[in-house]
Amino acid sequence: MATKHKKNKFKKAKYQDKAEGAPEWLVEEGTSAIEEGNARKAIDLLKLASKKNGMTDEIRISLFKAYALRAEQLKTKGLYEEAAVVMRMMAEFKPTSASLTAETLPIYLPLLSDSDALHLYKEYSSSRGREPQVEAILAGRLFIRRHWSLLEHLEADSPLRHPMAIIEKAGSLMDQGEWERALETLKPIPRSSPYAPVRLLGKAMVAFYADDDVALKKTLSLLPQENPLWKLLEPLGRPDSENGDGVRFQPVSGPCWEGTFQLKEQIGALTKALATKEHSAILHSAQSIAETLFPEDPGSAMVQLAEMVVANSIKQAPVTKQTIKLIHRLLPGKEAAILTAKANFFSFLNLFNTAEAYWLQLKNEFPDDSDLKIAQSHLLHKLIIRSQRDYDSVQNDFYDYRAYLTSRSAFGVMMENFDDALIDLAALSIRLDPRNKEGYHLLLQIPRQERYAKDRVEDQLKGMIRYFPDDPFPHLQLADIHYEKNAFRKAEKALERALEIAPHDQRVIDRHVTALLFTVDKNLKKGLRQRVVQDLEKASTFKSPKLTPYLAEKKAFAAMMHGDDKADHDTSLQITLRDLSLTQKIRALIAFETDIAMKKIHAPLFQMALKRAFPHKKEVMKLGSTDVLSLLLPLETILEKIYPGVNMLSAMLKSYPSILSILTNEDLIRLIESSFKEDYLSAFDKELKERSQSASAHERGLIDFCGLVIESVQKNRYHEEPFRKILADATPELASALRNFAAKLSFSPLLAHTLKEALRSFRFDMMDRLNGPQYDLNGFPDPLDFTPDMLDDLTDDLFDMFLDQIPQSELKQLKKEIEQLIDHAGLRNAPEHLIRKRAKEMIKEEQLKGPISFMLKLLNHQGILKGLSKEARILLEEALL
């Protein structure tokens, strides 16, 4: 209490200081305090002012306002008794009609109750005359609150009372949302009536629902903003200030619009529920979103939402019992079974098993027969794509799956061998949906070494020709198959047919020229000069910018082979390359160099010609990044047939070691994506390190990430932490770019399985699992402590002493764990070559070298090796070799 008393005294003193000689200041400050919402301060200041200079009208009005504000504030806090006390104090300062003016009346009235306001106005108008603006405000208030009984105290011809019948009827229609009928009813209300704003309100609403934004804007401009009805129209929208004429009203939150506003809140609720993993909350949120999105068919929206929810769950962990439980909460029986099968398939474990399980569900998801076939075809495409991307681990899955098959698979194809199985599955996908070109494209990407595979592909391409008679593509591909089978005549016929169908298709032209170059090359080797000349002339008649350098190269090579060159003149090579651009020239020269090596040409003339023609380093280093990138990217597969083993990047790095420095950061990353091979990793790594500091934040993220991948491959070490650091600092754009980059790199055969998986799924925590308990040999001295060198150092005697202390039970446990390793790696019943291959990969992983060596030595010593399965013995033997 004492403190409060001191405080008040201090406050008064503070103001009193200022109050000396500044009463106007007090009033001014008090008014400002009201505007700031500080009612208590306002009251103090104004009371002081009144004590100083007496109660003026201005002070009276201001005090009335301050008390009214304070009463509202107390009511808002729920302090109704206190508010009532303040209102009684406020009444002291209630204006009389005599004290009011035309300016102050509109200020006072909003602070009074409807009854007081009307009464005050009645008194005022009887002595001073009507104030139409005030009447309109009163009319607005009355219309909102419908206190029509208060009008009974007014004269019958009072403008506020006179049109009551019309106003009441209109009000009733507006309460039902019948704006058009209400407006019709209000037609007799003149502009001079205090109820004219009510008519304007009706007009605005009618214009709104008629989508007449021009009329709406005009009507709103006529409605005075001080009228209480003005605020009611805020939910109609915001005029679009970007639009030139400003007559498009943008939606705002409120009762007049529905859509986005509700959905955002519902999405927030779902995200929260997913974080807490509360199934009932997830269900409730998902259902409300489905109903908002598609009120006519929330069920089908629910299926897609459930998929998104499940995809979100399995992103963090594979399909668990909890995931399946959630699926069954979200969806009814049949849909839940479909989604469970889908989720398992998308978890990418045991790919063939899960693909078959989803295959069996497809007839439920697509009851229509033709839709079912299309869906089955799509599923097979997905399976094939995944197999190509992750060949080794899917091959493991395949053999595991095959081991469990008791009869033919549900796919209905023979599954003897992985590569043939892929071909058969691709052929099946085409049979199911022959009009989908994707099947044919996938089939062509599957490696086809054996005759069986080539024959199958040929059959499917002939089928494609039947379905797509106007497409040159199958003819081009058929030509490739014929070339592979050394059926050159058939190949040429296929190409000619393609050219007949599409004589202006550049793809066809290029392919034709390539075929001619291929034939030229063949005939050069056979020494058939005349045919070479004929084919080169024929190739020259086609316009093929892409192949110009190679055509020039073959011309020069042929001329030199035929002895047309003389040492003291410009060589054929220099002559034919003269008109080419620098990049075309370089391509031709590298092709020429490859040709010399392939054909084992030792004549000095060739090397001299090459040396003379090769551009100087200065010239090359002036090239732009785009040109250099196009030079360094791998050649198209078709050209590799003419120049097998040609390697533009290798050749360029050899001739121009600093060529990579020309590339922009973006282009360098593109190059690395397409050329991620062991031979170039050091060059890439060096270049990346040099750029890291000066790159922009976004590019640095990509550069550092790429560098980390290279380092992991080179050192065979996998740690989550450095990747996690980069991702933690990444903006959403960078994270997306990194994800795309990782996805592309995951195809590289250079990557160990763990890193491949990490890049594919974009989850790096799995990389530390290699150090986890899987390889913990409970009770043994930790083999991870034994490096191969340490093992070598142990003498046999020491080793024996060490081993003799290990109990038999623990040795048996060790044997059990090795067999589990075989099962986990999917090697049970796998062919020997696969087991040996897997063993080689495992031994590359530094962390495993030690334990595997130790196990083998140990088991051999104890004679337990004999008791192991065939697969385990092969694995350990190969690992130790």
Place this chain on the structure above:
Amino acid sequence: MLNHYLILGLTPGATDQEIKNRFLDLVKKYPPEKEARMFRQINGAYEALKDHRRRIKAKMFHGMSILDIEAALLELAAALPVKKKRATFKDLVKFSANSRS
């Protein structure tokens, strides 16, 4: 995929004919010379949905390929056509009173 249906005002089970008819109706309502932005959205949605084969593929795989559920749902929210709702006078009064408090 759901956003394409939303833009066209169709349910996910719509047939080829329904999709085509709705597209033609909307193009008449939002011609390119007057409603360029809306037309582009409608056209994009139609291109994504008109192919039956593509719809089947999307039904099979699209939902499971979503990596960021929140972003995907917000995109749906943006696609949801905002419609006018019939409000009564009392709705307006109530909303105004709630906004003030």
